[in-house]
Amino acid sequence: MEVHRSRGTLPLAVACVLGGVTVLALAGEGSVLRVLAALGAVVLGGVVLVGAVRPFRFLIGPAGIEVRRPGLRGTYRWEQFEALALDDAGRLVAVPAAGLGLRTTARHPRDGRAAVELLDLRQIRESPDDVAAALSRYSGGRFTDARTPVAARLAGAEIDFTVALRGYFTAQVDQLVHRAQDALAQGGPAERRAARAEIEQARAAGIPVGLRGYDVGQVDAALDALCAALTAEPTTDRETTT
Template sequence: MELHRSRGNLPLAIICVAAGVMVLGVAVEGSLLRMLVALGVVLIAGRVLVGALRPFRFVIGPEGLDVRRPGLRGTYRWEQFEALAVDESARLVGVPAAGFPPGVRITARHPRDHRPAVELLDLHQVREQPDEVVAALTRWSGGRFTDARTLSAGEFATTTFAFTRGLRGYDMREVDRLVGRAQDALAHGGDAERRAARAEIEQARAAGLEVALRGYDSAQVDAALDALCAALTDTDTPTDRTTPA
C-alpha cells in the first residue's frame, strides 16, 4: 500500500508567499512594521511550501516499510522493529530492534509501554484514511502492530501525550491543564468528576483554544482531546445515563 502526502496546505502557502512578496514590493521607506510582517508571512509560508514539495514516499508491504521523507529515508524490514503502534495523536511510531539502522533520532515513545521509538509518519499528513493505514499495518507487520488510538480509561489516565511543538500551535499550558484534568478524573474521579472534566474540555474548545507563537500541533491535540472526551463518556455508569420514560 503506497501512501500519498496530503496537499491541503499547499494552496494557502502559495497564496501567502505571493501576498507577502507583493506587500514587500510596494512597501515604501518607513513602513518597517509592514515589511517585517510581510517578511514573516513569506518565511512561514515558504517553509510550509518547501515541506510540501519535498520528496515523499511511504509504502507498506509484506517485507516492511519503504520510507522517503525528511529525517527518514530507507527500507526498513519488519524484523527491524520490536513493535509498531499508531498512538492517540495518529502518529505511527516504531520501537527499533537489533539491526535497525543507526543514526535515526528517537523522537517518540510507544503509547502502551513507553519504550523509546522513532516517529515514522503523522497520519494527518497523508490522504489515505487512518483506518486504511491501520488495516495495512495489521496485515503485514507480523503481529508487531498495535492500534492505540482508542485506549481504555485506565490507559488514558497514565499515558503520556507527546505532542509535536511548532512555531504556531495551541497554547501548551492550556492543553496541559485540560489533559491533566481529564487524566486525573479518569484515574481518581467518580462519574461527576469525569462529566465535569469532559464539560471543561468541550467548553474550552467551543470558545476556541488559545493559539500561541510556540505551541502544540493542533491536529494532534484535537485528536487527543476527542479521544479523552470519548474515554470520559465511556466511563459513565448506566445509572448516569438518561433512561427513556
C-alpha cells in the same frame, strides 16, 4: 497501501508568498512594520512550500515498509522492528530491532521502549483507521493501535460549542450530550442504546433553533460521533493479534 502527503496547507502557503511579495513591491519608505510583516509571510510560506515539494513516499506492504521523507529513508522488513504502535498524537512509531541503527526520538506509547517516529499521520490524506488496518494486516502481529478508543475519549472529554446566531437550544443539547457521555463512561449496552435512541428521537423531531444557540454544524458533528461511539461494542484493548 501507499500513503499520500496532505496538500491542505499548500494554497495558504502560496497566498502568503504572493501576498508578501506584493506588499514588498508596493511598500513605500517608512513602512518598516509592513515590510517586516511581509517578509515574515514570505518566509513562512516559503518554508511550507519547500516542505511540500520535498520527496515523500510511504508504502505498507506484505514484506515491510518503504519510507522516504525528511530525516528517514529506507526499505525495512517487518522483522527489523520489534513492535510498531500508533499513539493518540497521530504518530506511528517503531521499536527497532538490535543492530538496525536508526536514531530513536520517540517512545512506544504502551511500554515506553525507545522508538523511531516513522510517520506523522496528521500530515497525510489517508485516515488513521485505514493506516492501522493496513499495519494490522501486514505486520505479523507487531502492530498495536494504542490510541484511546473513541468512546473513552468522548466519555471524558469536555465538549464545547460555539454560541452563534440561529443555533440549537443549549439546554437540550447539553442534556443529550451529558446523557450520552454518562452512558459511554458508566453504562452498559441497555444504557447506551437508550442514550442513542434519545439523540435519534430528538434529531428526528428537530432540535429547536433559537436566535442564539450552539453552532448547528458543531452540534451535528458531535452528535454523529456520540451515536457512533454508543453503537460500537465496548472494548478495553485494541492490540492486534496474529
